[in-house]
Amino acid sequence: MKSIFSCGKNLAVIVWLVLTFGGGNHLLASDWTGIYALVDKVVLEPNEQSPERIQIWGVFILSKGEFGDKYETRMRGYLYFSLPKEKPELAKTEWADLKKIAGTGQCVAFGSRRELEKQHARVRGKQDKPELPDSFPLGIGLTKLRDDHYQVRSLKSLPAPRP
DSSP, X not given: OOOHHHHHHHHHHHHHHHHHHXXXXXXXXXXXXXXXXXXXXXXXXXOXXXXXXXXXXXXXXXXXXXXXXXXXXOEEEEEEXXXXXXXXXXXXXXXXXXXXXXXXXXXXXXXXXXXXXXXXXXXXXXXXXXXXOEEOOOSSOOEEOOTTSTTHHHHHTSOOOOO
Protein backbone atom coordinates (compact mmCIF):
# COMPACT_ATOMS: atom_id res chain seq x y z
CA MET A 1 0.00 0.00 0.00
CA LYS A 2 1.35 3.41 -0.96
CA SER A 3 1.68 6.05 1.67
CA ILE A 4 0.09 9.45 1.29
CA PHE A 5 3.60 10.89 1.13
CA SER A 6 4.57 8.85 -1.95
CA CYS A 7 1.31 9.83 -3.70
CA GLY A 8 2.02 13.46 -2.91
CA LYS A 9 5.56 13.06 -4.22
CA ASN A 10 4.26 11.58 -7.49
CA LEU A 11 1.75 14.42 -7.79
CA ALA A 12 4.49 16.96 -7.24
CA VAL A 13 6.56 15.40 -10.05
CA ILE A 14 3.55 15.46 -12.39
CA VAL A 15 2.83 19.11 -11.58
CA TRP A 16 6.51 19.99 -12.15
CA LEU A 17 6.48 18.20 -15.54
CA VAL A 18 3.31 19.99 -16.65
CA LEU A 19 4.62 23.39 -15.59
CA THR A 20 8.03 22.79 -17.13
CA PHE A 21 7.00 21.27 -20.45
CA GLY A 22 3.41 22.33 -21.04
CA GLY A 23 2.74 25.42 -19.01
CA GLY A 24 3.10 28.09 -21.68
CA ASN A 25 3.37 28.71 -25.38
CA HIS A 26 7.07 29.47 -25.15
CA LEU A 27 7.78 26.03 -23.74
CA LEU A 28 5.88 23.92 -26.24
CA ALA A 29 7.87 21.15 -27.85
CA SER A 30 5.31 20.78 -30.59
CA ASP A 31 2.84 23.25 -32.04
CA TRP A 32 0.00 21.70 -34.08
CA THR A 33 -1.08 24.98 -35.66
CA GLY A 34 -0.81 25.08 -39.45
CA ILE A 35 -1.35 28.78 -40.12
CA TYR A 36 -1.02 31.99 -38.13
CA ALA A 37 -2.70 34.91 -39.87
CA LEU A 38 -3.50 38.60 -39.79
CA VAL A 39 -6.38 38.69 -42.27
CA ASP A 40 -6.97 41.83 -44.35
CA LYS A 41 -9.78 40.58 -46.58
CA VAL A 42 -11.59 37.43 -47.67
CA VAL A 43 -13.00 36.68 -51.12
CA LEU A 44 -15.46 33.79 -51.43
CA GLU A 45 -15.90 32.15 -54.85
CA PRO A 46 -18.12 31.90 -56.77
CA ASN A 47 -20.22 33.85 -54.21
CA GLU A 48 -20.89 34.24 -50.48
CA GLN A 49 -24.11 32.20 -50.57
CA SER A 50 -22.51 29.03 -52.03
CA PRO A 51 -18.76 29.29 -51.55
CA GLU A 52 -16.54 26.62 -53.08
CA ARG A 53 -13.21 28.44 -52.84
CA ILE A 54 -11.68 31.12 -50.64
CA GLN A 55 -8.95 33.72 -51.07
CA ILE A 56 -7.61 34.83 -47.69
CA TRP A 57 -5.52 38.01 -48.03
CA GLY A 58 -3.14 39.23 -45.33
CA VAL A 59 0.06 38.28 -43.52
CA PHE A 60 0.75 34.60 -42.84
CA ILE A 61 3.15 32.37 -41.02
CA LEU A 62 2.88 28.78 -42.28
CA SER A 63 4.10 25.72 -40.43
CA LYS A 64 7.08 23.81 -41.75
CA GLY A 65 6.84 20.00 -41.50
CA GLU A 66 4.23 17.69 -40.00
CA PHE A 67 5.63 17.82 -36.46
CA GLY A 68 7.53 20.25 -34.26
CA ASP A 69 7.51 24.00 -33.92
CA LYS A 70 9.20 25.21 -37.10
CA TYR A 71 7.58 27.92 -39.24
CA GLU A 72 8.28 29.67 -42.53
CA THR A 73 9.15 33.37 -42.54
CA ARG A 74 6.06 35.58 -42.46
CA MET A 75 4.73 36.61 -45.85
CA ARG A 76 2.14 39.01 -47.19
CA GLY A 77 -0.13 37.77 -49.97
CA TYR A 78 -3.05 35.38 -50.14
CA LEU A 79 -3.90 31.77 -49.49
CA TYR A 80 -6.19 30.05 -51.97
CA PHE A 81 -8.25 27.10 -50.81
CA SER A 82 -11.11 24.92 -52.00
CA LEU A 83 -13.60 23.15 -49.76
CA PRO A 84 -12.18 19.93 -48.36
CA LYS A 85 -13.93 16.70 -49.33
CA GLU A 86 -14.41 15.84 -45.67
CA LYS A 87 -16.44 18.21 -43.49
CA PRO A 88 -17.16 20.96 -46.06
CA GLU A 89 -19.78 22.53 -43.77
CA LEU A 90 -17.20 22.91 -41.00
CA ALA A 91 -14.86 24.64 -43.47
CA LYS A 92 -17.67 27.00 -44.51
CA THR A 93 -18.19 27.91 -40.85
CA GLU A 94 -14.49 28.73 -40.48
CA TRP A 95 -14.60 30.73 -43.73
CA ALA A 96 -17.50 32.80 -42.38
CA ASP A 97 -15.49 33.45 -39.20
CA LEU A 98 -12.45 34.48 -41.25
CA LYS A 99 -14.65 36.89 -43.22
CA LYS A 100 -15.92 38.44 -39.95
CA ILE A 101 -12.45 39.10 -38.54
CA ALA A 102 -10.96 40.35 -41.82
CA GLY A 103 -9.65 43.89 -41.48
CA THR A 104 -10.13 44.05 -37.70
CA GLY A 105 -6.46 43.59 -36.75
CA GLN A 106 -7.30 40.39 -34.87
CA CYS A 107 -4.68 37.68 -35.40
CA VAL A 108 -5.87 34.08 -35.66
CA ALA A 109 -4.59 30.53 -35.90
CA PHE A 110 -6.22 27.79 -37.95
CA GLY A 111 -5.58 24.52 -39.74
CA SER A 112 -3.33 21.71 -38.64
CA ARG A 113 0.31 21.51 -39.61
CA ARG A 114 -0.20 17.89 -40.73
CA GLU A 115 -3.01 18.82 -43.14
CA LEU A 116 -1.13 21.88 -44.39
CA GLU A 117 1.95 19.76 -45.09
CA LYS A 118 -0.12 17.28 -47.13
CA GLN A 119 -1.45 20.12 -49.28
CA HIS A 120 1.89 21.88 -49.82
CA ALA A 121 -0.08 25.12 -49.47
CA ARG A 122 1.74 28.34 -50.16
CA VAL A 123 1.30 32.06 -49.79
CA ARG A 124 0.68 33.52 -53.24
CA GLY A 125 1.66 36.99 -54.34
CA LYS A 126 -0.80 39.59 -55.65
CA GLN A 127 0.59 38.94 -59.15
CA ASP A 128 -0.39 35.23 -58.93
CA LYS A 129 -3.67 34.22 -60.58
CA PRO A 130 -6.10 32.38 -58.31
CA GLU A 131 -5.85 28.91 -59.85
CA LEU A 132 -5.34 25.37 -58.61
CA PRO A 133 -6.54 25.96 -55.03
CA ASP A 134 -5.21 23.87 -52.17
CA SER A 135 -7.71 21.96 -50.03
CA PHE A 136 -8.60 23.89 -46.86
CA PRO A 137 -6.59 22.39 -43.95
CA LEU A 138 -9.11 21.67 -41.20
CA GLY A 139 -7.65 20.86 -37.84
CA ILE A 140 -7.79 22.95 -34.71
CA GLY A 141 -10.62 25.27 -35.70
CA LEU A 142 -10.24 29.02 -35.81
CA THR A 143 -8.60 30.48 -32.70
CA LYS A 144 -8.31 34.18 -31.90
CA LEU A 145 -4.83 35.00 -30.62
CA ARG A 146 -4.12 37.20 -27.64
CA ASP A 147 -1.84 40.17 -28.25
CA ASP A 148 0.89 38.52 -26.15
CA HIS A 149 0.97 35.35 -28.28
CA TYR A 150 4.46 34.73 -29.62
CA GLN A 151 3.45 34.96 -33.32
CA VAL A 152 1.36 38.14 -33.12
CA ARG A 153 4.26 40.61 -33.00
CA SER A 154 5.75 39.08 -36.13
CA LEU A 155 2.43 39.14 -38.00
CA LYS A 156 1.75 42.77 -37.10
CA SER A 157 5.29 44.04 -37.74
CA LEU A 158 5.22 43.56 -41.51
CA PRO A 159 4.57 46.95 -43.16
CA ALA A 160 1.26 47.43 -44.96
CA PRO A 161 1.43 47.09 -48.74
CA ARG A 162 1.69 50.18 -50.88
CA PRO A 163 -1.46 50.91 -52.90
